[in-house]
Each structure stands twice: as C-alpha cells, then as structure tokens.
C-alpha cells in the first residue's frame with residue numbers, strides 16, 4: 001500500500017512489481033500519475 005502524492009489517498013493495488021537488486025519496487029497509479037514504493041528485501045539469497 002502506498003500513499004498518492006497528489007490526493008494522499010492510499011492505493012492498495014500496485015499495477016506493476018519488480019525486483020531491483022535487493023529492493024522490491026512496486027508501481028502504483030492514481031490521479032493519472034505513476035509513483036513507486038521501494039521495499040528493501042530483508043532476506044538474502046543463499047547458495
């Protein structure tokens with residue numbers, strides 16, 4: 001969940017998600033604008 005920077009409404013559903021290194025990126029859309037939330041991954045990949 002992320003807060004829209006324009007109307008400050010909480011947007012529950014992300015339109016797109018992907019991993020960027022150790023960060024999980026969630027993209028949201030509201031008010032015709034796209035904004036992102038970055039979530040640091042707390043686990044590490046083990047061999």
Ligand SMILES: [Zn+2]
Pocket residue numbers: 004005006007008009030031
């Ligand atoms: Zn909005």
